[in-house]
Amino acid sequence: MSTGTVAGAPIPGRRSNVRVVVVGDRGSGKSSLIAAAASENFPESVAPVLPPTHLPADYYPDGVSVTIIDTSSSLEGKAKTEEELKRADAVVLTYACDKPETLNRLQTFWIQEVRRLKVKVPVIVVGCKLDLRDEQYPMSLEQVMAPIMQQYREIETCIECSAANLVQVPEVFYYAQKAVLHPTAPLFDQESQTLKPRCIRALKRIFILCDHDMDSALNDHELNEFQVKCFNAPLQPPEIGGVKRVVQEKVPEGVNEHGLTLTGFLFLHALFIEKGRLETTWTVLRKFGYNDDIELQKENIPVPSKKAPDQSFELTSDAVDFLKGIFSLFDSNEDGALQDLELEELFSTAPESPWEEAPYQNSVERNELGDIKLSGFLSQWALMTLLDPAKSLAYLIYLGYTKDPATALRVTRKRTLDVKKQQSDRQVFQCFVFGPKNAGKSALLSSFVGRPFQNSYVTSNQSYTVNALDHLRGTKKTLILHEIQEDEVKQFLSSKESLAACDVAIFVYDSSDEYSLKRASELLMDVARRGEDTGYGVPCLFIAAKDDLDSYPEAIEDSKAICREMKIEEPIRISIKGRDMNNIFWRIVNAAERCSLSIPETQYGRNKKQYRRLVNQSLMFASVGAAAAVVALAAYRAYALRKSHSGS
Structure with a gap:
């Protein structure tokens, strides 16, 4: 495989400019370094702080311009320096090779400042004034910097330079640009010297996509296709043979009779990175649509547009x-x-894995x-x-x-339109589960995915469970139960679109507890009012849980009266402990399908409807009156016209 990119051809979706901020002690050589990089000459005199300096896109092979920001080391310029650091894509920290105390300050002050400001970008440490270093100073750069880099993982590279002799000046900003365009951190663990899990997973996917004959190896033809796709240049047979020999010497299982195996493919990328050729792996990843977080770029995930909040x-x-x-x-x-x-x-x-954390963890049977x-x-x-x-x-x-x-996802019809058509064609329904504490909401969610009943109350963080139900017509419907905690209801309903995603709402109460019934009825009223206000009224069911316990004397009549008043179905009585579920989940799906029914009405809503009816009648009478007036006026004009003709 090639280890280069196409000069002057930045990959689509990648940044077009890198902003490098240079900080360090006064006299450490910041401004001279920047001026020498821009002019390719050592300046005889230089301003204390230079204005922003631009290196054009063709200055480095990646075809990305660099903006270099000089900063002040004075106390007066501290606020401005902090502001610039927060806007940086990369930071260059300078010290003077002839002044060891500036290297100490780099550790005790400048790196600490970068951390204090939570600047999470690559750091390049640069020893300036290499030409002035005392020849008696025997320590090499590696000896000096190895322990510092071990301690401060944000340091990407260390380099020494001389602006006076123009030694390694362009390289400083090349490494800074490279650290941004081809960062090490997402790909490689410096401590263990291994590829990071996300990098391995992405490369494995790329390997599988390139293994067209699916024999778990890349043959010469597949390797060549991969090379052309990523680097726009074919590999010659001797080059392919050379790649295989390198792999086989280090990892014999990296090559078999069919070609380069996944083990060999991963080894090659680890080798490129160890040798500092990160651009090779990044070029491959970006050609296959990955961003700097090693996820697919958003433009490669064309989710259909959802026009209304009540579509799903x-x-x-x-x-x-x-x-x-x-x-x-x-x-x-x-x-x-x-x-x-x-x-x-x-x-x-x-x-x-996408399902190891909430809300997906433990949400299915x-x-x-x-x-x-x-x-x-x-x-x-x-x-x-x-x-x-x-x-x-x-x-x-x-x-x-x-x-x-585009063939993977569909957008459903608006639920408000489903209500008008009096039916829903959705395959997936979301049910919001309301109710007071200890009513049995969490137990209901757990029972939906086959978990056993627990006698003692356990606080649950499980807000979603989902299962598929066999439909009477031979199809399946998927039901999602979404628990809304009692203390979250007020905040939840404050949004105008809070009920837009809800296909059906249920209100669970402890049928043995009078307060529980009262509180559930209040929540039902709140949801009904919100639906009437926003136009997102939803079918509602009242669920009398804990039916195995003795009810208080008026419980059944009180609950029925609430349902009659709200014009919804009578309470559905269930006992999760007694495993008497009264076909509850199918009744929820049925209510969601017959979406125009079981939508509760409040007195407020009835008054609103009556008001609209009166307004509409008034408008109708007004329009009839206006029409009559127009007819009368036309008749009068016709009469007047005939009269004038007969008079003449």
């Missing part, structure tokens, strides 16, 4: 079929479920061994697609979805 995203049948194939491919023991190791391998070409079945796997994707469609699409691509990305 779902996977298409093409994407679902692809995922079914991926599931089967990684179900190595063919037991119809993925173990954690199999799931980890499935996501080994993505930056990381697993079998008795803790493995995830196909229905749970697809449900997890449905949840990720609804909550973060860009992430869902990106991960489909990481896994090898090669069709047009």
Whole structure:
């Protein structure tokens, strides 16, 4: 493989300018270094602080211009220096080779300043005035800087230069530019001298994409295609042979009878990086659409535009079929479920597994061994697609979805339009779960994914569970339960679009607790009012949980009265402990499908409707009156015209 890039041809999507800020003690050679780099001459005199200096795009091979910012070391210029540091893409820290105390200050002050200001950019340490260093000073740059670089990991490179003799002056800003365009940190762990996990995962995906015959090796033809794609130049047969020999000498398993293996491919990139040729690996990554965080660039993830807040995203049948194939491919023991190791391998070409943290962790049903079945796997994707469609699409691509990305996601119809049409064609429904504390909300979410009932109350951070339900017509519907904590409801409803993403809302209360019923009815009223105010009214169900406990005497009548008043279905009584669920989850899906029904009404809403009706009637009467007046006027004019004719 080549170790170079195309000069003067920056890769699309990459920055066009690098801003380098130079700081250091007074007299350490900052301004002379900058002036010598710009003019290629040593200046006889130089201003204390130079204005911004520009090196044009053709100055260095990457075709990216550099802006160099000089700074003041004085106390008066401290605020300006801090401001410039915060805007830096890279920082050059200077010390004077003839003044060891400036090197000490670099550690005790300047690096500490960079850290204090939380400037997270590459740092280049530069020893200026190399020509003035005492010849009796025996320490080499490596001896001086190795312990400092070990202590301060933000230091990317160290270099010594002489502006007076024009020694290694352009190299200073080349290394600064290179540290920004081709950073080490995302790719390589300096301490362990190994490729970082994200880098390995990205390179593995690239290797698989280039292995067209899928024999787990890159043959000579595939290697050549890879070379042309990344570096616009073919490899000659002797060069390919040379690459293989280098690999085979160091890692015999890196080459087999078919060609270069993944082990060999990764070894080559580690070798390039160790030799300082990071641009080779970065060129490869960027040619395959990766950004500096080793994620796919956003422009390579074309999520369809969602026109309205009450629309949602779902996977298409093409994407679902692809995922079914991926599931089967990684179900190595063919037991119809993925173990954690199999799931980890499935996501080994993505930056990381997307489901190891909230809200995805533990959100789906697993079998008795803790493995995830196909229905749970697809449900997890449905949840990720609804909550973060860009992430869902990106991960489909990481896994090898090669069709047009536009074929992977669909945008649903507006729910307000579904209500008018009195039906929904969605495959995925989101249910918001409201209710007071200790009502049984978390237990309901857990039961939905098959987790056993717990007698003692446990505070749960689980806000989502998702599962697929077999439809009566032979299809499947996916239901997402999203718990809204009682103390979050006020803040949640403060947004105008809070209910736009909700297909159905349920209100869970402890049927043995009078206060619980009262509080649930208040929450129902709050949600109903918000829906009437915003136009995002949602079907609502009242859920009487803990039906195995004794109710207070008026419980049933009180709850029925609330439902009658709000014009919704009578309370659905369930006992999670007694496993009497009363077909609750299908009833939730049914309410979401029949989206025009079970939308609660408040007195406020009824008054609002009555007011609109009166206004509409008034407008109708006014228009009828206006029409009558027009007709009468026309009749009068016709009469007057006839009369004038007869008179003449």
